[in-house]
Amino acid sequence: MSESTHNLSDLCTQVRRDIVRMVHGASSGHPGGSLGCTDFLVKLYFDEMQIDPQNWDMDGRGEDLFFLSNGHISPVWYSVLSRRGYFDVAELATFRKLNSRLQGHPATEEGLPGIRVASGSLGQGLSVACGAAQAKKLHGEDRWVYTLHGDGELQEGQIWEAALYAAHHQIDNLISFVDWNGQQIDGTVEDVMNLGDLEGKWRSFGWHVLQCDGHDLSALDAAFKAARAAAGQGKPVVVLMKTDMGRGVDFMEGTHKWHGVAPNDGQLSDALHQLATPLSDY
Amino acid sequence: MIDFISADEATLDGLTRKDTRSGFGQGLLEVGQAHDNVVALCADLTGSLKMNAFKDAFPERFKQAGIAEANMIGVAAGLTIGGIIPFTGTFANFSTGRVYDQIRQSVAYSEKNVKICASHCGLTLGEDGATHQILEDVGMMKMLPNMTVIHTCDYEQTRNATHAVAAHHGPVYFRFGRPKVPMITEADTPFVIGKARRVMTGSDVTIVTNGHLVWNSILAARQLAAEGISVDLLDMHTIKPLDNAALLESVGRTHCVVSAEEHQRNGGLGESVAACLAQHQPTPQRFVAVEDQFGESGTPAQLLEKYGLGPAAIVDACKAAIAVKQGMMAS
Numbered sequence: 011m012s013e014s015t016h017n018l019s020d021l022c023t024q025v026r027r028d029i030v031r032m033v034h035g036a037s038s039g040h041p042g043g044s045l046g047c048t049d050f051l052v053k054l055y056f057d058e059m060q061i062d063p064q065n066w067d068m069d070g071r072g073e074d075l076f077f078l079s080n081g082h083i084s085p086v087w088y089s090v091l092s093r094r095g096y097f098d099v100a101e102l103a104t105f106r107k108l109n110s111r112l113q114g115h116p117a118t119e120e121g122l123p124g125i126r127v128a129s130g131s132l133g134q135g136l137s138v139a140c141g142a143a144q145a146k147k148l149h150g151e152d153r154w155v156y157t158l159h160g161d162g163e164l165q166e167g168q169i170w171e172a173a174l175y176a177a178h179h180q181i182d183n184l185i186s187f188v189d190w191n192g193q194q195i196d197g198t199v200e201d202v203m204n205l206g207d208l209e210g211k212w213r214s215f216g217w218h219v220l221q222c223d224g225h226d227l228s229a230l231d232a233a234f235k236a237a238r239a240a241a242g243q244g245k246p247v248v249v250l251m252k253t254d255m256g257r258g259v260d261f262m263e264g265t266h267k268w269h270g271v272a273p274n275d276g277q278l279s280d281a282l283h284q285l286a287t288p289l290s291d292y
Numbered sequence: 293m294i295d296f297i298s299a300d301e302a303t304l305d306g307l308t309r310k311d312t313r314s315g316f317g318q319g320l321l322e323v324g325q326a327h328d329n330v331v332a333l334c335a336d337l338t339g340s341l342k343m344n345a346f347k348d349a350f351p352e353r354f355k356q357a358g359i360a361e362a363n364m365i366g367v368a369a370g371l372t373i374g375g376i377i378p379f380t381g382t383f384a385n386f387s388t389g390r391v392y393d394q395i396r397q398s399v400a401y402s403e404k405n406v407k408i409c410a411s412h413c414g415l416t417l418g419e420d421g422a423t424h425q426i427l428e429d430v431g432m433m434k435m436l437p438n439m440t441v442i443h444t445c446d447y448e449q450t451r452n453a454t455h456a457v458a459a460h461h462g463p464v465y466f467r468f469g470r471p472k473v474p475m476i477t478e479a480d481t482p483f484v485i486g487k488a489r490r491v492m493t494g495s496d497v498t499i500v501t502n503g504h505l506v507w508n509s510i511l512a513a514r515q516l517a518a519e520g521i522s523v524d525l526l527d528m529h530t531i532k533p534l535d536n537a538a539l540l541e542s543v544g545r546t547h548c549v550v551s552a553e554e555h556q557r558n559g560g561l562g563e564s565v566a567a568c569l570a571q572h573q574p575t576p577q578r579f580v581a582v583e584d585q586f587g588e589s590g591t592p593a594q595l596l597e598k599y600g601l602g603p604a605a606i607v608d609a610c611k612a613a614i615a616v617k618q619g620m621m622a623s
Contacts (some may be wrong), residue, residue: 140370143370
């Protein structure tokens, strides 16, 4: 494991600590999907995107952009944004509290740096990313637009409207990731509303499809490289990323039951015991 | 009494008729020529929205969205990131009810500079019937924080409003229609968002109206004038923000008001007028609007008559409002 990958690994542990502490502090929020997407978001923000957190503005000209379509996993996004320098990590303590910029679901109204559109009502982020990616093309910018979606979110029809649109308009500066954990609020995706042949669905919609392990930083590194290599050739790219909901906290792992439940004091202590880090808490 | 649809040009004071949607198409072409960051999107109704001229002039800046309106609204929201000004085009029904949550989250709450351009509003869509005749769109849009709501009355006002909409920073719902209506305003008639246009000055009753009912209100005012009743007529093309000052100034002189609109009474212009007056200057009001019903197939003229939006209905409403005022003054 390289030194940088090792540092990313420590960051992932710290972000996971942030997630469980934020959700515990608010007595509400969504730890399961947040823990499951931690490795992806740390890798994306610390190792992949060309960004300038200190000079953030809404337009993001000349930068790569990211859209979180499954906005309920805001804890992981807020933690990663703050630790990447978009805002002070101390602000994580305000998550879901009155007068906070860290709304339950991401929003622009409070002006939190790093967020360019509200999300929470599912299925809308891919359309927004299509527009942002087309704007980059119209401006002649050679930059990437990334998105993340839940697998349950793919049950929303608008996702497939956007999938058609992206392929039809050859939006090949768009790279989407699916948090393929197989879980949603009411149970497994297979039981609630089976997505069937997900790879085949995206392929038949005209996308280039990749798969990767969403917890192995080396595998994620390879997936990003492969995605960018496949993009730019007339097709948008989707990466189906195998993850475990609740990853890193044993009693939250692999179950939909921790989709939107906060840990109590004892559970928090147990979780933090499993997430020892050389970094520092907010 | 003759309404604007069935009247021949002689009875329209020689005014020619054009559709408001064509005013939008011309205005869109002009703002496209003036600003290279204007982009148009359409959901498979390019001809109906009169967006062909823009499409032909700026093929790179025209995005066909197909029959997928929810995605179109989201794409428009995304295009604003980086400074593009997107204009979406489809029928009013598919511009609002079908995509309410997309507008709410990705546009209004996210404060995106999207221009939602909606043709074929109201009953005057005609024969297609109630599935397409949306009469609730103004209500849905005016309830959204950050949203500006505009409904224009003729070709030139719609063309001029398109320029104003492009220059305004923030989300706008821009409502216009299908039928050809008399050209009441001139090419150089000022259009200012949030500032009502005074059509006539009078002292007995105020009519506050917009859209296609501006012409019907003019006809009603002429009839009333013949009976010795003087009408103060305001074209309230911007429903939100409402021009409270113009409204209060007018009713301060007339002491009664009629609102007239091609929309449900619930959620419409008249409701905004009533809210303003109740708070600032309680005033007798009568409503010319659709009364909690869906529309149906028919010609535009037949539908306006059947649903009580014709000139005769406006005349009756004015007399009723004046009667209430006189009763209050007598008591």
